[in-house]
Amino acid sequence: MEPTRIVISGASRGIGAALARLYAAPGVDLVLLGRDGERLAEQVALCRAKGAIAEAVLLDVRDRDGMAERLQALDAAAPVDLLVANAGVALPTEGPLPDAATAQGEIETNLLGALNTALPLVPAMVQRGRGQIALVSSLAAFAPLPSSPGYSASKAALLVYGLALRERLRAEGVQVNVVCPGYVDTDMGARYRGWRPLAMSAEQAARRIRGGLARDQAVVAFPRRLALAARASMLVPERLRRLGLAAFRFRIDPAER
Numbered sequence: 013m014e015p016t017r018i019v020i021s022g023a024s025r026g027i028g029a030a031l032a033r034l035y036a037a038p039g040v041d042l043v044l045l046g047r048d049g050e051r052l053a054e055q056v057a058l059c060r061a062k063g064a065i066a067e068a069v070l071l072d073v074r075d076r077d078g079m080a081e082r083l084q085a086l087d088a089a090a091p092v093d094l095l096v097a098n099a100g101v102a103l104p105t106e107g108p109l110p111d112a113a114t115a116q117g118e119i120e121t122n123l124l125g126a127l128n129t130a131l132p133l134v135p136a137m138v139q140r141g142r143g144q145i146a147l148v149s150s151l152a153a154f155a156p157l158p159s160s161p162g163y164s165a166s167k168a169a170l171l172v173y174g175l176a177l178r179e180r181l182r183a184e185g186v187q188v189n190v191v192c193p194g195y196v197d198t199d200m201g202a203r204y205r206g207w208r209p210l211a212m213s214a215e216q217a218a219r220r221i222r223g224g225l226a227r228d229q230a231v232v233a234f235p236r237r238l239a240l241a242a243r244a245s246m247l248v249p250e251r252l253r254r255l256g257l258a259a260f261r262f263r264i265d266p267a268e269r
C-alpha cells in the first residue's frame with residue numbers, strides 16, 4: 013500500500029525535497045522538516061501545487077527533545093505511514109588530516125539526528141502494528157573513505173543500526189529500510205571535489221528510493237554497479253581495497269551560504 017501520511021527530514025532541498033515532490037499527489041499528506049524556512053516554504057508550495065496537503069516544520073534534527081515532542085504531536089494528529097530520516101551533512105574537509113570536530117559534527121547529525129527522527133515514532137507504530145521508517149545512509153557506509161572517515165563512519169553506523177532495528181521490529185509489523193545512494197547532484201554533491209562516477213539527479217534518486225521502499229528492500233542501494241563495488245571493497249584484501257579507494261580521494265568545500 014502506498015503511504016499517504018509522510019514525514020521527511022531534510023526536505024528543504026536535495027534528495028529530501030525531490031522525494032517530497034515525488035510523493036506529492038491528491039490524498040497525500042506531507043510534513044517537510046528542516047531548518048531553512050524559506051526553502052521549506054518553496055517545497056511546500058510545489059507539493060501543494062501537485063494536490064497534496066503539505067506543511068513545513070522548522071526543526072534541527074540534533075534537538076532530541078524538540079524532535080520527539082513535535083513528531084509525536086504530528087503522529088497523534090494523524091498517524092504517520094512513512095517516516096524518512098534523510099537530513100544529513102558532509103562537513104568541509106579542511107586541512108590535511110581529518111579532525112575530531114568534523115567527525116563528531118557528522119556523527120551528531122547523520123547518526124544521532126537520524127535516530128532522533130526515527131525513534132520517537134516507533135512505539136506508536138508498534139502499537140498500530142504498521143508503519144515504515146527509512147534511514148538515509150550512503151554507499152560510503154560500505155567504503156572506508158580516507159578523505160572523510162567521519163562521514164563514512166556516521167553512515168556505516170546508521171546502516172547497521174537500521175538493519176538491527178529492521179529485524180527487531182519485523183514481527184511488530186513495522187518496516188525499516190536503509191537507503192544507500194551513490195553520487196547525487198544536490199548542494200551536497202556540488203561541494204564535492206573529486207570523481208563522482210554514475211552521478212544522478214535528485215529526481216532519479218528519489219524514484220529509486222520510492223521504488224525500493226515500496227518493495228520493502230532492506231537496503232535500497234543504487235546505482236547498482238557502484239553499490240556492488242562499494243560492498244565488495246569490504247571483502248577484498250587491503251591491498252586491493254587501497255587500489256580501488258585511491259580513485260576516491262576528494263575534498264568537500266564549505267557551503268556557499
Ligand SMILES: NC(=O)c1ccc[n+]([C@@H]2O[C@H](COP(=O)([O-])OP(=O)(O)OC[C@H]3O[C@@H](n4cnc5c(N)ncnc54)[C@H](OP(=O)(O)O)[C@@H]3O)[C@@H](O)[C@H]2O)c1
Binds near residue numbers: 023024046099195200
Ligand atoms: N548528495 C549525495 O551525493 C549523497 C550521496 C549519498 C547519501 N546522501 C545523503 O542523502 C541525504 C540528503 O543529502 P542531499 O544530497 O540532499 O544534501 P543537501 O542538498 O545538502 O540537503 C541536506 C538536507 O538536510 C537538512 N539538514 C542538514 N542538517 C540538518 C539539521 N541539523 N537539522 C535539520 N535538517 C538538516 C538540510 O536542511 P536545512 O538546510 O533546511 O537545515 C537539507 O534539507 C543526506 O543524509 C546525505 O548524507 C547524499
